[in-house]
Amino acid sequence: MASMRDIKRRKSSVSSTQQITKAMKLVSTVKLQKAKGVAQDTKPYFDCMYETITEVIAKAGTIDHRFLRQGQSTKKAFIVITGNRGLAGGYNSNAIKMVTESGIEKEDIVIFALGRKGRDTLARRGYTIKNDYSDVINEPLFSDAVRIGEDVLEGYCNGEYGEIFLVYTVFKNTVSQEAVCIRLLPVDKPDEDENEKENTIESLTLMNFEPDPEEALDMIVPKYINSLIYGGIIESIASENGARMQAMDNATNNAQTMINDLSLKYNRARQAAITQELTEIVAGASAIS
Amino acid sequence: MEDTNLFKLKVVTPQRVFYESDVDMVEFRTTEGDIGVLKGHIPLTAVISPGLMRIHETDEVKEAALLAGIVRIMPDEVTVLAEVCEWPDEIDITRANEAKIRAERRLKSTDGEVNITRAERALRRALVRINLADRK
Numbered sequence: 001m002a003s004m005r006d007i008k009r010r011k012s013s014v015s016s017t018q019q020i021t022k023a024m025k026l027v028s029t030v031k032l033q034k035a036k037g038v039a040q041d042t043k044p045y046f047d048c049m050y051e052t053i054t055e056v057i058a059k060a061g062t063i064d065h066r067f068l069r070q071g072q073s074t075k076k077a078f079i080v081i082t083g084n085r086g087l088a089g090g091y092n093s094n095a096i097k098m099v100t101e102s103g104i105e106k107e108d109i110v111i112f113a114l115g116r117k118g119r120d121t122l123a124r125r126g127y128t129i130k131n132d133y134s135d136v137i138n139e140p141l142f143s144d145a146v147r148i149g150e151d152v153l154e155g156y157c158n159g160e161y162g163e164i165f166l167v168y169t170v171f172k173n174t175v176s177q178e179a180v181c182i183r184l185l186p187v188d189k190p191d192e193d194e195n196e197k198e199n200t201i202e203s204l205t206l207m208n209f210e211p212d213p214e215e216a217l218d219m220i221v222p223k224y225i226n227s228l229i230y231g232g233i234i235e236s237i238a239s240e241n242g243a244r245m246q247a248m249d250n251a252t253n254n255a256q257t258m259i260n261d262l263s264l265k266y267n268r269a270r271q272a273a274i275t276q277e278l279t280e281i282v283a284g285a286s287a288i289s
Numbered sequence: 290m291e292d293t294n295l296f297k298l299k300v301v302t303p304q305r306v307f308y309e310s311d312v313d314m315v316e317f318r319t320t321e322g323d324i325g326v327l328k329g330h331i332p333l334t335a336v337i338s339p340g341l342m343r344i345h346e347t348d349e350v351k352e353a354a355l356l357a358g359i360v361r362i363m364p365d366e367v368t369v370l371a372e373v374c375e376w377p378d379e380i381d382i383t384r385a386n387e388a389k390i391r392a393e394r395r396l397k398s399t400d401g402e403v404n405i406t407r408a409e410r411a412l413r414r415a416l417v418r419i420n421l422a423d424r425k
Contacts, residue, residue: 041304041305041306042303042304044299044301044306045301045302045303045370048299048301048361048368048370049359049370051361052334052359052361052368052370055334055361056334142302142303142304142372146372207332207333207334208331208332208333208334209333209334209335210319210320210321210333210334210335210336211320211321211336216334216335216336219320219336219359220334220336220359223358223359223370223372226372227303230303
């Protein structure tokens with residue numbers, strides 16, 4: 001059995017770790033509240049944007065536009081949103097997995113990284129990192145999303161990339177987040193939206209565009225992409241804090257279980273020591289008499 | 290409702306819902322020119338170009354700088370998806386002035402690397418802001 005001193009040392013080490021995890025949990029709870037607020041404020045914009053873009057594309061269905069057809073290049077650009085810090089449970093690794101397990105050859109992938117964790121891991125595994133915007137994660141602005149959007153669009157229009165993907169983490173609720181990979185370009189035609197589709201198409205025949213649909217696409221699609229990137233960043237930040245909060249909550253609970261276990265062991269060891277001492281004294285006394 | 294000429298106007302930016310209310314008329318500038326929208330407009334999707342947005346409420350006219358975005362007009366509802374939209378008191382006049390000077394310099398310089406369209410856009414944005422803020 002471990003000595004009393006060893007157990008005591010171990011216990012104090014676990015409890016100081018627990019203090020840290022507890023503090024981190026509190027911090028990420030506060031950050032989560034903030035990030036959730038931001039995500040809620042931005043939601044109406046993306047909902048409207050999504051509606052508009054579906055309409056435009058449904059209307060422009062027959063148009064052979066460069067944003068709607070597959071690019072020539074086999075290269076695929078991935079915008080990967082992860083955190084700048086670790087200790088957030090599976091948050092970072094789940095997002096990275098979306099890239100590594102996408103079934104696309106490593107050589108064909110070009111990474112635009114947001115978040116140091118994702119950038120470092122992917123670089124270590126031998127992916128090409130084209131650009132790094134990790135500072136954006138701390139204070140995301142819409143103009144940052146616009147900048148990233150412009151960078152990838154430029155590559156797409158030059159024919160450098162055939163497809164553009166966005167990897168981010170959907171914030172379902174505080175306890176569940178899910179990493180997803182969506183295709184930004186070419187824009188998916190909304191054929192998959194089964195039931196609602198017919199209604200939209202009907203109301204659409206009335207919709208006019210100014211300038212004409214093709215030019216409108218030219219201007220609206222970049223805006224759509226920017227807003228998706230911005231939305232992805234905002235949601236990912238909320239998810240990161242949610243994931244960290246949960247991870248730290250678990251860590252705190254685990255530390256508590258360990259402390260309880262160690263306390264029990266410590267008390268047993270102490271009792272054993274006392275009993276042994278007593279036995280020795282009694283034995284010594286009886287030897288004299 | 291006694292006044293049937295009102296329609297719902299919603300201006301949303303990525304950061305917040307900027308404006309949401311029933312209004313008489315709204316004017317703004319699209320890439321094709323200035324337009325004013327009343328109730329019962331034909332469905333239209335247009336792209337915003339930097340300009341002044343005038344919101345005509347029943348007894349008041351509100352002005353704001355609308356700098357980029359898309360507008361979606363339905364007969365009884367208008368949604369402006371604005372990337373940038375500001376009330377006059379939110380405009381930072383010093384910054385706008387600086388942006389104007391910067392853009393003018395960039396336009397004048399004969400450097401081949403200057404992105405003319407971008408500088409022009411920046412200049413127009415700055416001018417809209419300065420105009421509106423000065424009028425106050």
